[in-house]
Amino acid sequence: MLAVVLSLLSLVAAAAGSGCCTPTQWEGDMGLILGSVANGNTSFIEGTMRIHYDAQQKMIVTVQNINYNGLPIRQTIIEDFNKRVQYTVMGDGCSSKPLGAWLPNCIPDNATSAEVVYGLGSNSVQARAFEVNYGEFTVYFVVTADTCVPLAEDVNGKFDGADIMEVITFANIKAGISNTSVFNIPTNCPTVQFPVPGVPRARRASPFHGYL
Numbered sequence: 001m002l003a004v005v006l007s008l009l010s011l012v013a014a015a016a017g018s019g020c021c022t023p024t025q026w027e028g029d030m031g032l033i034l035g036s037v038a039n040g041n042t043s044f045i046e047g048t049m050r051i052h053y054d055a056q057q058k059m060i061v062t063v064q065n066i067n068y069n070g071l072p073i074r075q076t077i078i079e080d081f082n083k084r085v086q087y088t089v090m091g092d093g094c095s096s097k098p099l100g101a102w103l104p105n106c107i108p109d110n111a112t113s114a115e116v117v118y119g120l121g122s123n124s125v126q127a128r129a130f131e132v133n134y135g136e137f138t139v140y141f142v143v144t145a146d147t148c149v150p151l152a153e154d155v156n157g158k159f160d161g162a163d164i165m166e167v168i169t170f171a172n173i174k175a176g177i178s179n180t181s182v183f184n185i186p187t188n189c190p191t192v193q194f195p196v197p198g199v200p201r202a203r204r205a206s207p208f209h210g211y212l
């Protein structure tokens, strides 16, 4: 597990801020494995996603092709942090729920970090691993050393009452948004009124993407 590997590194406190912010707009592929246990109920999610990330417009779209406890799910999650609504588009259906605040797309200043190299010889990538303690959970990030492009993200600990272990890898990242209509909200999506009593806002756990 990456978390185990990373915890063997001696991470040192970043002196004056991490200085690491992902590109403002990027898209790419994600591989995901997420195990969780809540009150004895276990769940296992694995799959792939296409992510479209726009910190300027404060919107994130993930087109997901995942397995939830063996059940295949194809859905698109549109997170609109301006309206603070998260839409789930599945087939012809659409549902929405309240969303938490936008997180800056920078690794927090309290991160500890270490330099790492991926690959061998001339086919190598200079990378930087960060560890951030969010209290109940810890997030490990690996990014390219020069441009802070996501390579991997691990989340460990307690999240919304569940014990979780999440491993995400990123690949084929390109800067910019090739087709801005991925951010269009389907017309059949419901709008939600805020605040909704008793309905917790979905939240992001990290500057990269966060929780499903």
Ligand SMILES: *[C@@H]1O[C@H](CO)[C@@H](O)[C@H](O)[C@H]1NC(C)=O
Residues within 6 Å of the ligand: 038, 039, 041
């Ligand atoms: C555990 O799963 C069962 C069956 O799906 C469900 O009825 C129950 O509410 C779940 N318990 C918790 C604490 O989520």
Ligand SMILES: *[C@@H]1O[C@H](CO)[C@@H](O)[C@H](O)[C@H]1NC(C)=O
Residues within 6 Å of the ligand: 108, 109, 110, 111, 132, 133, 134, 135
């Ligand atoms: C580190 O910074 C993050 C982001 O501001 C914050 O959520 C977290 O609680 C901080 N961790 C500690 C141990 O203070």
Ligand SMILES: *[C@@H]1O[C@H](CO)[C@@H](O)[C@H](O)[C@H]1NC(C)=O
Residues within 6 Å of the ligand: 179, 180, 181, 182
């Ligand atoms: C852009 O995306 C929209 C919706 O996903 C799609 O209908 C359209 O064909 C795409 N345009 C291009 C040029 O690929």
